[in-house]
Each structure stands twice: as structure tokens, then as C-alpha cells.
Amino acid sequence: MRYVSHLACSVCGSTFEATTVLNLCPHDGRPIWMVLDLDRLKREQEPDGWWNPDLKNLWRFGGLLPLDWSDPVDRRSIVTLGEGCTPSLAYTHPLADRLGCRLEVKDEGRPHAGFGANPTLSFKDRGMAVTVSMAKALGIGRLAVPTQGNAGDSLAEYAVAARIEAAIVMSPDTDLPVLGKVAAYARLHPDLITLDLVEGTIIDCGKRVREHYVPLGYMSAATFQEPGWRTEGKKTLGLEMAEPASDRLADRRWELPDVIVYPTGGGTGVVGMSKAFDELEALGLVGSRRPRMICVQSEAATPIVRALAEGADDVTPLPPGRTVATGLNVAQNIGHVNVLRIVRESGGCGVAVSDEAIRRTIADEWRRIRFAWSPEGAATLAALPELADRGLIKPNDRVVLVNTASPEKYLPTIRDALDGGL
Secondary structure, X not given: OOOEEEEEEOOOOOEEOOOOOOOOOOOOOOOEEEEEOHHHHHHXXXXXXXXXXXXXXXXXXXXXXXXXXXXXXXXXXXXXXXXXXXXEEEOOOHHHHHHOOEEEEEEOOOOOOOOOOOXXXXXXXXXXXXXHHHHHXXXXXXXXXXXXXXXXXXXXXXXXXXXXXXXXXXXXXXXXXXXXXXXXXXXXXXXXXXXXXXXXXHHHHHHHHHHHHHHHOOEEOOOOOOOOHHHXXXXXXXXXXXXXXXXXXXXXXXXXXXXXXXXXXXXXXXXHHHHXXXXXXXXXXXXXXXXXXXXXXXXXXXXXXXXXXXXXXXXXXXXXXXXXXXXXXOOXXXXXXXXXXXXXXXXXXXXXXXXXXXXXXXXXXXXXXXXOOOHHHHHHHHOHHHHHHOOOOOOOOEEEEEEOEOHHHXXXXXXXXXXXXX
């Protein structure tokens, strides 16, 4: 943790020692994040000596993460299963051709030759790799997470690897491949993994974590309710979008996309990527221009979309509905206040898409080019026509869509959209 300066409240700015173990800010109940000593990092490893492109996982970013792979002390705490370092694939699409933009898909759900691979086939592995590693570094032996599915799958995987206890609290309506795997881990590793099924959504699961597991000595690893660890993991999405590649590799030129279309439930990725871009600017590697951040939500749960439309500073929850994109069924999160600020400052927007549009996109793209979208990822592609109509995508823009997980994790729910299977 040599480049971690301190912790700070993301809203009121209150500061805490770097090794403090806490959830939300005790002064205003808002999320905490980690503050790095970027002046020291720049001085000691200028301009980007902390970046190791030969390392095919998210730890390639070294001193720009809370645990630095190049530091022997930090490395002893790092729990890695190959997560991160996923490709941004060029994606051909008729709408992109008409708009004259360069479309890319950040593909988080399957391995690609020459890259890293998320072990549970989901971008949640980024946040959980850092969370479990930080827990190990600080001697925390119990974590609990409320989840729509993928975060629980990921925590179970990393907890077993690190030999720490984890309580996974999820709905019995969780997609069966995920539910089955976590149940199997709970049976195979009863000393480490507890599966607790709670009727309802992630809101109800979060209440169970607070009221039952925290009093038993578990630390909550709920979205934004640990001290910035999951945000640091998701930060690597933005770092990978910006890092030198192809024609920019020879001169190690960092460059941000013009538009990022992100499926937004809790929104950790939005905050993490924004933090990454601010840190790159502080290091002198990029300028002040930011990608237009587009938050895509399901029509079943639209807190970000509604708050942006209403000009509100924070979200007002409505009861969540049901959606095939289970990761988007988040009616409220304590960190949404920061997501709203980031979207507005970037000139972005929020878009809601229907389940019908999500299913149609999955089916159309599978038949057209045999590309397999997760429901949350498909929501980003389904949002493109509205973004084009609103003038948020311009000619020559580099537009990155985030395909957050493998569709295998949603079978049998979306099997019909994939012509019966993959």
C-alpha cells in the first residue's frame, strides 16, 4: 500500500488513515474511496513506469492500485486468478457504419488469446479480486455481500482462493447457473462459504447483511460500502480502455474513448473509471477531456435515468420490477449521488431500455455475427439508436460498450434468444 495516502469521503471529504477499516463515512453516511499519493508515484515512476503491459491481469497497473504487484510486501497479499486485461474488440454494426463512429466492445465474459480472463466470466471479478486482496492485507477474515448474482459468484471464488469466510446473500430468483455454483461452493467449502437465500431484490439482501452478518463480525462488501476497494478494481476497466495499444503502443500514448456506454446497476464502474481518468490526468498522461458517460438501465429500475431527467442531486427509489438483466435491477444505491455527478460533468446521459429490446438485441446479434451478449451488455447496444437520435455519438467517435458477463450465466432465461443455446 505504499502509494495509498489516505481514505476520504467521496462527498464531504472527511479523511481517514489508509488502513482504517470502515464502511460508509461516519459523518454523512456516504461512500469512502482511496486517495493515492500521485505526486510521489509520478516522481518515482514517471511517466508510467508503474505500468507493466507484459502482466496479463489487472495488476499490470502496479502503483496505481492500492496493492502494487511490483512491491514484494504488497504481492504477498494479492489474490489473483487472472482477472482483467480483457480486450476492447472492434465491433461491426450497421448503425455504427451510418454514424461513422468506431464501435468497440469491452468483452468481460469470455477468454481471448493473448489477454487475461475473468475466472467467473464477469467483470465483478475485478472488484472482488481487489476486495479480497485488501481483506487479506488488513487481516480481515470474514466478508459478506448482498448480490443480484455475479458479485456473489465472484466473492465465493476469491474467498475460497484466499481461505477467508464469505457470506453470499442472494435471492432464490438468481439466475440458475450462478445460484447453482454458489450453492455447490457452500456445500464443498462449508467452513468458508455460506449461502443465504432472501426473498426480494438486492435491497432486501443488503438489509440481511447489515442486520445479521455485520453483527456476527463480517465486513460488508456491498457496492460502495467497503472503503473503495471494489471501486479500485473497477477502475481498471477505464485504465484498460486508455492504455497504449496498437498504433499508440510504440510511443506509450494513453488516450480516452469519446463515449462509454455502461450498463448501470450500482454504478461502481462509472465511479471507478472516472477516478482512473482523473488520476491519469494528474500523472500528465491524458488531458482534461472526459468520455461522455452513458448509463444504461432497465425499464424495471430507472433511478439514474429519472434523477438525470428531473435534475435531482440524488435518486428517489421506486419499487423494482423484474428484468432479464438482473444486474440492472437496483432501485437505489448509496453511491448513485456520485454517478449522477460524473454523468452530468461528462456531458453524458441516462437511457432506459426494455426487456423486449434486450432480448431482441441478443437474438439479432447472435444470428448476425454469432456474438454472445449478456443481458446487461445487450442493453448498451440496444441504447445506441436513442443515443444517435440525441446526438451523443458523433462521426469518428470511439464508442466503447461494456459487455459485463458471459450469457452462459443467464441460461436458461435467455436460451430462446440464442437459438436454443451457445
